[in-house]
Amino acid sequence: MKRTFLSRRTLLRGMLGSSAVCVGLPLLEAMVNGSGTALAEGGPLPVRLITWFFGNGVILNRWIPGGRVAPVVGPNYPLPPLLTPLAGVREYVSPVTGFDNKCEMTITHHEGMTLFNGYTFKYTGGLSSKAGGPTIDQVAAHYLGALTSKPSLQLGISRKLSVMDGGTTMHNLSHKGPNEPLPPEYNPRKVYQDLFGSFVPPESPAKPSRLGVLSAVRGDIDALKNRLGAADKVRLEAHLEGVSELEKKINALAPLCEAPPETTETNTPVNGVEPLTAANEAMSDLVAYAFACDITRIVSILHTGGAAETVYTEVGQTFGHHYSSHDFYTSVAGGQYSESGSGLDKVHSGVRYLMGHFGYLLNRLKATPDAVAGSGNLLDNSAILVGSDCAEGHDHGIKDQAVLVAGGGGGRLVHPGIHVRQVGRNTSDIALTVLQAVLPTITSIGAGAPGSSTPVAELKAPA
């Protein structure tokens, strides 16, 4: 199917009914947005943010360019074995190694998620916790969400989250706050319908009808709010935000870009086996379309959960990846690296499989011209933070946690990618750097030991 992407100005001129439809409210808001980040004539380019998570860590010696004993830093780094699936997009990928997650508590796996927000989680007993604060994608959505009809999008690929861990920290990659997790949607078809299939035609009676109903709901919430304690008031305000988002969506005109083919993939397990590759491809396609049509600029993808039982059946595995990740051991002593354990091969093929999935997303973005910006491709204008919940599974370590930064960041991230290795530095510095690519005015994230106000200069494009 031939796809045409129109420039913003074309869209504005072309808001006459074709099959394709039109951009409405988001653009108008953008043009009057005062944050300095909005698209306007001659204004800065829209930069998209993706956070991408995979569970259970890596084998560091096969992840760090050059290995643990003799790492090779800088540009033109040798692609390590676990990252060769990214060969086709390597110029957009920067492995960032040596950094430590500074989470102030560890209960295994949960602490790894601090990479994405810079907060220590809130412990709730047993193997359960809530996120300590907003994740960087939600910080971005707070400031930039109004620019698009959908402030942010949360996606998941494998539904097999940890079967023994509880709480919300690891079961969601996006959080607005400790009591506001944003659950991922695992069904690509539903995502399609949400993004492309539910715009209300301007003349539809559904529009005034639904808005009238929501107005009554708003009135009820306002009346109730004042009778509540502080904690519940916050909850109802979140409910009200949801109502506002819905009203905005009902008012929004469908994007003036060719609608993608209808997604049929539902990511339904067959006898327990998940169609992970098909789901990943469908979701990645939808992300590209959503960016190209400027429906949202902020996406989180919980590919596989921390401590997840996902089985990589497509590469011949029968064990849960979590188990395999605990079934090997590595060490460096006296300048010598050693590794052993029957989980090595499984983790190796599992992480390569995951990176293949991530590579599909990057290739998809790279292959899509950025019609909204009018120049470059979507990967040029994306800032992507990739991480896992630990460095290696066998000890749940969060020192030298596995992190990648990808995308050109709209010219704000170093390109081509480099290997940055800074031993002992705070992983939140990486997250802040990625966030600043989409939100240059932000100066810090998180709090306490894992908080950061010091971006990684090497990851930024030279001024």
Next chain:
Amino acid sequence: MKPPWRRTPPSRGVRPNSSGPRAVSTAGPKPPVALAAAVFAAASFAFAGCGDGETGAGPPFGTGGSGPVGEQGSGGSGPAGTGGTTGTGGTGGGSAGEGGTGGTGGGGPAGEGGTAGAAGEAGSAGTGGSPPPPPPPPPPLRPAPAGLRRLLSRQYVATVRALMGNVAAQAAAPPPDVQLHNFDAIAARELALPATAVAQYEASAEAIALAVVGDPATYTTVVGCDAATPKCLATFVSRFGRLAWRRPLADDEVARVVAAGRASAQAYGVPERGIAGALSALLQSPYFLYLIELGEPDPGDPSRRVLGPYELASRISFFLTNEPPDDAMLSAAAAGSLSDAAGVRAAAAALLDRPAARAALAEQYAELLRLRELEGLQKDPVLFPAFNAELRAAMREETLMVIDDIVWQRDADARELVDADFTYVNAPLAALYGLPPPAGGGFERVPLPEGQGRAGLLGQASFLSRFAHPAMTSPTRRGAFVQSALLCYDVPPPPPGVVTVLPDDGTPKTMKEKLEMHQQVELCASCHRKMDPIGFALENFDAIGQYRTLDQGLPIDPTAEMAGIGAFASAADLAALLRDDPRVAECMVRNFYRHGLGALDGYYQSGAIGDLAATFAASGYRLRSLLADLSASDAFRFVSAPTE
């Protein structure tokens, strides 16, 4: 309240979340390094395992700081400040109670909605203190806070069905529930709705409204007036609104909903659309989506608030049936039927006679026992070709049918859940258990197979499958679940930096042998001895619950022993011991408290829980009796100040 593994200040000489070699703090007992080394010597690699963890930063074994924990059972408040309970302890405020069943949520007096505590097992971990003093009298009840509780997904659907019938219920599609502290209901009290959920509620309400006005029979039952007539809309909103919001609507509230209906009618130019719009507004209102439990000041006790009649009617009706109070119950409540405990108990008993109560209890057990997760469970297809969708569904049904048999068919001792000598099987399950297929096509009540040591839940395939790996058993998971769901004890997380790889010298080992390290290395053993032995006794059941005598070709030794429980060598042995363990019955009370109120029980609820447990015992452990008593208790009839 101090969480576990909180980084210890540098002055204590403990390194934060180190994965490398650890400084051993002088603040606590040294880990048994020599033992660790002996165990690891068999490994094909050298590593820093369990025995190398840091000391002085252990799990708090009770989260109440200096507050009393271990108030359950025989625990009382254990000898305080004995320097930590194990080699891993040391920061818990020294409050572990010997033999206690674990401090509960809320922790100490200062705790708020706290976390599961964790008193030590009797004699498990070097308490070495003097015998515990007699337990202090329980504190006065502090009821769960006033506030909003979102209807659970199943309550939403059941409500739509109760109010509007099956056609409407089929259109109902609320957002899925989330869990906190293992309960949907606790997340429903604490978490905010994400925008995606608000959108799902809207889509669901619109679909229900269209289903109602689009189906003549449903329309007649639910609306009952001609939408084109002048008063129909307002009359409907006022009458139906009272059922949906579980209280009469104020005039301005009616007006707001009517206005929404008028906007819809006008937009579409169809009078019925006015009904649909109003219905959609009613179903998206916070007054429908949340249980609103604010109460009024209790004239007799300024520390608490008393729920109003409508609030209380909703609370017990949803608790017992997942449905809202009906017209008659609302009227009776308004007339004062729920103004004292006896009245509430009578109302609860009446609710328990409804079929909806039976369904609600099944759904609650499906949640508690994690039966809902069977559907998505994956097993190695080569090892377990029988594990298909039909078998998974049968596993769920089996457990629920046993519960139904105990509670509804016989009103028998609820502890039979733990040690029942019968079960229900269909053909696939019978094959799994080595039983002849039942004569009829469906399920049949059968005695358990002989010689396998099965009994109750612990011998059922649902539990045995859910708490295992895809390709092998997990004694640890099975034990952790028994602790958490049957004994209400949350095992603390592993220490930081501990290496979780089990030694492997290349020779075949049984699962029990592989887990030896968990028992021998103190840092591991302090927690694993509360889990693994339970699972060792279940090793005769593989990862989908089939009986076996060999593991890796080696004979299985199911003998195990656990402090506070005893010695056992099968599911049946363990079940017999657990049945008579007072913690099991008390944990049933606590689990229904947590579900019914969406709140953890803790120190300030321990007296109320204890009283209910005593009444439960006196009733012969009749679950229906417990549910009625819990409904009528002060814990249900009152609320505290809202959470600020």
